[in-house]
Amino acid sequence: MSLSDKIFDAAIIGGGVVGCAVVFELSRQGYTCILLERAQNIMSEASAGNSGMLHTGFDAPLHSLEQHCIKTSQKTVFDIINKFNIPYRKCGATLVAWTEEENKKLPDLRQQSHEADIHDVNLMSLTDLHKSEPYLRKEAVGALNIPGECVIDSYLLGLSYAHQARMLGSKICTSCEVFGMSHGTLITSLGPVHCKMTINCAGLYGDIVDQLAGIDTFRIYPRKGQYCVFGKNASPLLKSIIFPVPTEKSKGIALFNSVYDNVMMGPTAQDSIELSRPASDPKVHWMLTQKAQWLIPDLATFLPVGHYVGVRPATQLKDYQIRTYPHKRWITVGGIRSTGVSGSLGIAQYVCERLQSDIGLEPERGATNHLLDMAWSFGEDKTSVTLNGYHYPILHPMVLYGQDSMMTSKL
Numbered sequence: 001m002s003l004s005d006k007i008f009d010a011a012i013i014g015g016g017v018v019g020c021a022v023v024f025e026l027s028r029q030g031y032t033c034i035l036l037e038r039a040q041n042i043m044s045e046a047s048a049g050n051s052g053m054l055h056t057g058f059d060a061p062l063h064s065l066e067q068h069c070i071k072t073s074q075k076t077v078f079d080i081i082n083k084f085n086i087p088y089r090k091c092g093a094t095l096v097a098w099t100e101e102e103n104k105k106l107p108d109l110r111q112q113s114h115e116a117d118i119h120d121v122n123l124m125s126l127t128d129l130h131k132s133e134p135y136l137r138k139e140a141v142g143a144l145n146i147p148g149e150c151v152i153d154s155y156l157l158g159l160s161y162a163h164q165a166r167m168l169g170s171k172i173c174t175s176c177e178v179f180g181m182s183h184g185t186l187i188t189s190l191g192p193v194h195c196k197m198t199i200n201c202a203g204l205y206g207d208i209v210d211q212l213a214g215i216d217t218f219r220i221y222p223r224k225g226q227y228c229v230f231g232k233n234a235s236p237l238l239k240s241i242i243f244p245v246p247t248e249k250s251k252g253i254a255l256f257n258s259v260y261d262n263v264m265m266g267p268t269a270q271d272s273i274e275l276s277r278p279a280s281d282p283k284v285h286w287m288l289t290q291k292a293q294w295l296i297p298d299l300a301t302f303l304p305v306g307h308y309v310g311v312r313p314a315t316q317l318k319d320y321q322i323r324t325y326p327h328k329r330w331i332t333v334g335g336i337r338s339t340g341v342s343g344s345l346g347i348a349q350y351v352c353e354r355l356q357s358d359i360g361l362e363p364e365r366g367a368t369n370h371l372l373d374m375a376w377s378f379g380e381d382k383t384s385v386t387l388n389g390y391h392y393p394i395l396h397p398m399v400l401y402g403q404d405s406m407m408t409s410k411l
């Protein structure tokens with residue numbers, strides 16, 4: 001059957017974690033969808049270079065759409081990741097102040113999260129801090145504890161969203177670039193696609209894809225994030241995610257154990273002009289190594305085993321850019337820069353609500369609560385994963401490093 005033989009309820013442009021969550025949620029609600037991904041594989045761009053954290057939203061801007069989506073996600077995401085069998089660990093986070101000036105910001109951060117109804121954020125005594133993180137440098141002056149923060153295999157989560165959508169009857173097309181729109185029909189490299197609604201989840205290309213529909217409301221300003229990765233044998237040196245006190249521009253560089261137990265330092269936040277993932281910068285790698293060893297002095301006897309870079313689809317605006325254009329039958333889901341994993345289910349539910357309330361599009365089928373159990377296994381070559389019989393290459397370096405238990409960092 002050619003793509004043009006059917007009229008889909010919704011065409012989703014972009015197979016990153018956001019597009020995959022949207023196609024999953026819409027399929028679950030009974031919409032007949034098609035996901036169109038330009039690359040050879042889904043989850044291959046911004047979503048293949050993240051930290052793999054599932055945030056609670058404690059530090060997201062108050063009353064922002066970002067905070068709303070993360071909080072909505074938190075209500076259902078654990079049911080889904082348990083059903084999907086996704087590796088995750090509720091390791092909690094410790095936000096550490098190293099100067100008196102930073103320390104003064106902690107009560108406000110706590111207050112801000114309480115105002116957002118996220119109450120599990122507590123000031124810690126230094127005694128408790130050193131008890132819970134005994135290897136941490138001793139010069140801290142204050143800390144906040146956020147027990148709900150998690151690490152997760154965000155790559156497997158994205159693949160599972162898309163896989164479930166496929167099992168629910170939606171179509172996932174890769175190597176399919178959308179490069180035009182004419183009278184509601186998408187012009188793609190695999191031919192025309194007819195749909196009642198288009199949802200732009202094109203990440204770093206969100207502004208360019210919006211222009212296909214004559215929409216011009218934001219610009220993507222790529223923001224590079226680099227990581228330094230240590231071997232698993234260093235993982236007993238820390239328990240929680242160690243965050244610095246955030247600045248206006250970013251959450252700052254964290255030190256944490258990935259869900260596969262590699263100690264990771266990152267991500268940096270460097271403005272960039274490149275949309276594709278640039279190579280790691282050796283000077284930044286050195287800085288990250290030093291910073292990790294400053295935070296945990298015992299890490300000085302370990303060497304990094306690797307590095308990688310991700311690029312966030314930031315815009316000139318701070319919040320998520322989710323907008324509906326009923327007359328164009330178009331929804332833009334843009335600027336999901338650094339919390340797209342954590343907000344993914346909330347974003348997808350928000351899109352679903354907009355589809356019904358702003359566009360009035362009802363699903364062809366009834367909604368289903370029946371999700372397939374997911375059985376996945378890593379290939380022997382450790383570079384691929386099989387999900388219910390389908391093979392996917394592993395494109396996320398965090399997962400690849402995690403599969404290589406031979407890499408140890410000890411000097």
Ligand SMILES: Cc1cc2nc3c(=O)[nH]c(=O)nc-3n(C[C@H](O)[C@H](O)[C@H](O)COP(=O)(O)OP(=O)(O)OC[C@H]3O[C@@H](n4cnc5c(N)ncnc54)[C@H](O)[C@@H]3O)c2cc1C
Nearest residue numbers: 014016018038046047051053178203225310339340341342
């Ligand atoms: C360094 C870094 C750290 C992060 N850490 C975290 C974290 O710890 N926790 C968290 O919750 N989030 C995190 N994120 C954010 C999360 O990964 C992002 O929100 C997410 O990657 C953006 O996802 P996306 O699906 O919007 O974009 P992408 O993953 O880039 O997906 C967009 C897709 O659209 C496709 N596309 C573009 N144009 C077209 C076209 N014309 N036709 C067809 N397809 C097209 C692209 O090929 C791409 O695959 C991080 C991101 C980065 C970069």
